[in-house]
Amino acid sequence: MSTGEGLAARLEALRQALGLDAAAWAAAAAEAARAVAAGGAAAQRLAARVGGAEAAALLAAYKAGLAAVDDGGYLAARETLARRLLALGLDDAAVLLPAAASPEAAQAVLLADLLLLHEACTECARREHSGMLEAVPALHPGGWLDRLLGERIARARESGAACGLALVEVRNLTEVAVALGEAAAAELVRGVAARLREAVREGDVVFHTEGRRLGVFLDRVAAEALLELAAGKMLRALEEPLEVAGRRMRARVALGLSRLPGDAAALAEAQRHAGLALAAAVTSGREVVFFDPALAEANRRRLELAERLREARERDELQLHYQPKVRLADGAVVGVEALLRWHPQGRDPVPPDVFVPLAEEMGMVHELTRWVLMRGVREAAAWHRDGLALDLAVNLSVQDLARPDLVDEVVGALTAWDCDPARLTVEVTETAMMHERERAEDALGRLRALGVKVAVDDFGTGYSSLQYLRRLPVTELKIDRSFVAAMAADAGDRAIVEAVLGLAHGLGLGVVAEGVEDEATREALHRLGCDTAQGWLFSRPLPEAALRRFVAGAA
Template sequence: MEPHSSPSLLWAPLLLSALLAGLSFGFLLHSLRKIRSRDKINTFGWGLAGTVTTACGLWSSQVAALTAMALPWELYFRTDALGLSATVCLVTSALVLASGRLALNPHGRMTLLAGEIGLLWSLCLWLGLRSLGTPPTGHGAWWLALVLPPMVVVAGALAAAWLALSPRWHQMGPANSRLWLGALLFGLTAGMAQDMALGAQHFVDTLGNVNGLLDVTTAQLAASAGCIVLLLGVFGVMVDNRAHGQNRMLANSLSEANRRLREQALTDPLTRLANRNLFEERLEELLTRLGDEPGSLAVLFIDLDGFKPVNDSFGHVAGDSVLREIGQRLKATARPTDLVARIGGDEFLVLAEMPGGTLGAGKLAQTALETVSKPYVLPNGVHVTLSCSVGIVMYPDHGPSQKLIANADAAMYAAKRAGGSTFAFFEPSMDHDAREQLQLQHDLRSALDRHELELYYQPKIDGYSSQITGVEALVRWHHPTRGLMMPGVFIPIAERFGLIGALGGWVLDEACRQLQIWQNQGLRMRVSVNLTPQQLQQDDLMDRIHRAVTRHKIDRRLLTLEITESVFMQNKDAALRVLTRLAQDGITLSLDDFGTEYSSYAVLSEMPVHQLKIDRHFVMKLGTSLKAEAIVDGIIHMAHALNLRVVAEGVETEEQRDTLVRLACDELQGYLFAKPMPADRLTLWAMGDDTVHGSPDFRPSLYDDGVALLTATS
């Protein structure tokens, strides 16, 4: 029995063998990844599929490799060796999957897989060689078939597993791509090792004493069945990857939807700043982390001054653009550790970590004031200027954590009461004020229904004829427990809590109703009504006035509407349009509190007013201050030059009256003549009723003309 020389090899079967080895390795890795799931059914199914498919693939790979040999005799296979080879493939595949699932870390799993796959492949190759014949000892480089190929396969398996499983290669792309790239690498090394093993072998040509031989065609058919199983497994992997990809897309979509929902839940949709929910969440986190360290954080409550006129006059688009820009400005000027939030309307919050004590918090508030006060350009090109009021609380000095925002709000309102465009630190008294304001606004909402409001009237006296020229309507509130309340107490509350519209509408209607009563009595009495900034910005103001005048059938020339300079200057264009329409409709317009704001010819020349009122601040100083007298004289001359009548309010002494008469002031109003009184008392007072004259609350008329005094001249 002479050995033949080394056989020549056919490349097509070898390439097929390498491909099958690579696919088997890829399916094995995929199965290993799937069986690490917590789902027991999924683990068992993929474990069984991985064992069978990998075994079939490896066994078919070996048969394909063996058929690559071109021998001088017809090729036969020993059935016992092939059967043992198939069994080893099956058992070893199961062991590889089981041990791979139990490995705790990726590096240990890679090493274990590489060693087991290398030994598995080497054993299968040896059994495959045994199925063809017995290599004679002492002939050829037989050790190449037994030592070097397994080493090559182990190295290839280690490299392939490292590429497919190691976290350091995640940046190369998706896990599936790396898995099949590793499978390709293993297939190439397996093909190389098979080529080395088969090329180094010598075979005897006698197998006569061996029972159960298979010819090459039968062996190839059996291997084809294994190939089909492997291809079905690979197809299953593709289907699973597709399903997994779709599930991942759905999961990503769900994650993105959850992210957007959370963003909507925690973000202001207009400014993209944090909303109140996120602000309170961050506040709790910060309090937990910092504890009760003094001065550890500050909360700034920022409320815009004069925003509503802009929003009402130019529309919500313009108002939204201003709010967005303010949000961007505040965020740009805030420190990286600060959180800026919009909690609704024109209110913003700033959470400042370690602000640097009250001095640092004050600097942050001053920065916010300066930032907000810069001019804004609306979408229509109009320039507007706003200001803000800022309330500051320091933790833990200014209250417990759950009251920080409420206390900051109270401090902000204190700053607004001080005139706005400033900041104020929280004080304990503000907490009481805040609770009182909440109670008052609750009571004020039902005051109209309970008929607790009443108009008082303060007369205006003509400076030349000493006749009554008209009255100013002033609202009073007969609170059930607090008694008579002045407008200086509840008007700011009505403005803050959105009640001023209903209150102003009631005052206008009630004044017109009283005008009708006096008109039916034959008394031609002019009545002045103050318009608030919010009323002037109401779109239906003209309709409200028209309905009140029409319903009570009064002469609209007897109705005077008073506005302040500040209301006009907040939004000149919008205010000018409304005032012009009112003047064209026959309503008399009066500029109130003149001298405290801009007080210039430019302002007066733009406003379609008929009279102006000198602020009581200057009137009170007449007789004691030459500067005040000079200012009043200048105002009167300026008004007369513009063909305006002048009213001086706050006249309390005869010296003030005499000075105003000497300076040619047209009308006088003040406690020297009478305090504000109900309509019925005003009529009796003007007629010289002794009962009213004897009242300690009112001074009698200085004039004696009785009812004739009510025939006022314009």
Template sequence: MLKILRVLIVEDSADDAELILRELGHDGYSAQSERVDNSEALHRALDGQTWDIVISDYVMPRFSGLEALWIIQEKKLDIPFIIVTGAIGEDMAVAAIKAGAHDYIMKDRMARLGPAVGRALDEAEVRRARHRAEERLRYLAYFDPLTELPNLAHLHERLAQAYTDAQRDRQGFALLMLNINRFREVNEALGHDNGDVFLQQVARRLQSQLRRSDMAARVGADEFALLLYPCGREDALARGQAILAAFEQPLDVAGLPIELNLRLGAALAPDHGASSRHLLQHADVALSLARRDGAPLSLYDPLRDPSSPKRLLLMGELRAAIGNRQLMLHFQPKVNLRDGAVCGAEALARWEHPELGRVPPDEFIPLAEKSGLIHPLTLSVLETAVQQARAWRERGWHMPVAVNLSVRNMLDPALVKKVEALLIARAMEANMLEIEITESALMEDPVRALDILTVLNAMGIQLSIDDFGTGYSSLAYLKKLPVTAVKIDKSFVLDMISNADSAAIVHSTIDLAHSLGLKVVAEGVENKETLERLTEFGCDEAQGYFIGRPMPEEEMARWLKTRGF
């Protein structure tokens, strides 16, 4: 059976071309051929179809074999090239082989043509097989063969490029780590083949959420990474929520609907890492935080990273700052909405670090809670607040001071005795101290919280629930608490003018609290319109930047004087 051979003949002589075809036929080839004798015709032939081999004369009136070879090489075509010529010296033959020709045949020895073609074709197949293997190895070095997504090595390279681009474009970007909680269950219940199908569907759904500048990668058995470029903090959180929403619909595996339970951890560049290694590490920490908190999405927080040098350094410096009384209190005034009179102030801890400047409370307060420093910190705040209330009383200003207690404080068995000892030491009336507790702190241990609040209330301390409306306490439980006030969370107050739902929540909270005999304080009042609306709703007291921002004691004293104190 003849072997089909697509042969391109570069030859000015039709007779010589026919001689080549006859020889190929003798050697078992059925040649599909075309003859060309100039560069233009060669270009057209090469562009028009693929060829198994090129057989070329060496010297022609308007063309040469070497020119033909160079054209093929310029086009980066791996086609066996054999020279068949009537006159070629040894030096010219060596030069042709060095230039890339695979063999040369003298026209008076055409019997060698068939074997030479066979060798050239075999060598070409070996080269192609080796090239395919190399391409496969290159692919496997950078891609996951199952999902066809980039792998961890590819992600590292793309992250390195992203850092370069971000510096040039002055942009930030985000890295999200995604974990599939049910992968092992699917694998065990439906088998590995269906487990593979499951992962492929996850990969496709992830890719549907990406922009051209983003990248998804598979970095573990059930973990994926998403590089979002460019991307800031709010966009990262919004994109994360969109990705979670995209997986609310179950996957169809083996005809079964498979619900997914995902966790996402996000880290931002350059804020959370100046290298791909650190960013990956911190995105993984954020993923661990999401698992620990039972949250679908968590943003990296260096203060919750056990291995964060900043956290360890800041913890040591916070301990020293508390011990050396370097923390200070700012006071935010509260006013009575019926008559506009100042009726108290909230004490807020502030930390002016000698090198870092002002450290935000949302950084050092969680750090104190996690490390156990919240106990000495709270005691220091209570001491300074009571001392300040006494100083104001001595000036004739009746100004109760409110202090926030955390979950850790509510679990402190010595809390009540510490507060009692403090009031006695300062000779301070208990009703000049207000203690604010969040709903989440109450619900950590409701029975213990009720016991502690009952004792504090018996001492004469005023109690209020902070951030009311954001927790999960029941109405029946609230009725048992010996509190005198609730503070509406500022998230509702801030947008109550533009958001009808927030306004309705504020209004109903005021009505509910009043029905329980509780006073209502609104925090987050930042404009006159909000203040007027709260007054219309019957809110009792308010605080916020429109009334007065948190300020040091000296500035607070000046502010009070302007209000007629």
């Protein structure tokens, strides 16, 4: 409100909220009303940048200063406010209103400050109740939390103390989002943040960083070795299940930690180092990894490898190898799976389990998939013209399914080389299908309508929800090698394979067994009625020319 009456009503509401005497209040109320307008913008910044609990604490500090509204009491109250705001990093709002020129004006300014703080507190509470304000602060470069933590690091350095920075990733977040929805995933993150706050000391800070990753700043510990104890305490705090969407579940987390000043001199460097440690924890399956200089060197080599991978296509370093698929009933080669290989000039080949995850991380999967499609379809069309009746299977990733132009690119490759769509199979993992459910349904449905077949790769290792077998146009299941490899000797794996075969055939789907490496496994699959198999028993992946010779020899 901007009118005098409106300000008076706001001041009266504040008096009632604070329970202050009306007579003592009235003398300064009119002057305070004239001072309020000068502090409106600062109060809005306060409301936007702190939580309701902190605004309430600021209000309580000001109320305590109201006991002696004279020059000294006024200054003490404003000093308290300034200190608290600076501690929050709100240096641009350290003084809500201009300094008072007299004790009378000081009283009015104090009351105006109180009004603005009260309204900031009310606004924060409203936003928190409506879910508009995150309960955990976010760390942004140059933001108030960035400045606050930087100051704490500087103070710790001056006193000879150590600090720590931990980055925390919830490993099962995607599973929760897929099974229960994004709201449940957000609730899980909030629950983890609350547990972390309980586990650390009052001066430590739990915050959000990129995505749904959490961070913990461990302020001034007596020795760096104590950071390991702090990490263990955080993990123990998460052992008990959390309440998420009406269910009890455990949060599986990974922690990456950086020591200050041991590993880094500044916050930004500590963040990079903690990120490298977290990546190592996620990759290795460990719960906690501390930064080590070797991680930085490995990251440098990884980035160099990524740059070379970006140039691999232009340098003609990419190749397709094809692993034959054999029909178990008669041993005929009926198809192949296209597998990408990278042979850098003058260097040893780079294994797929190294460059494929790197491509996913660097956002290069799209380019590689497009290259595989064009090259694979071109060679498959040539086989068909030469009388080789081989189906071609190409793998699609989560990132591929998320692309709106996926179907257009597949159609473009088939059209460019005049290849029958029925000769192409796209293989998608369960995880990819569930991660991009809506887009997977749309894209795979459109591809199937064109005649392209759809296979579920690594069946049994993902979310194992059978609902997608009804919703998606699946034509084939590929039984993961982890079940196939030991089925001849392990009754449990054999039972799983037999169950998958019964399920697939009952739904009218074909089945391919992966990872067949010995005759006993081939014979067991054949007796169970498995349609097709691939593995080193038949052939390792072959370059195109060698594949032609292999097929000719098997005919």
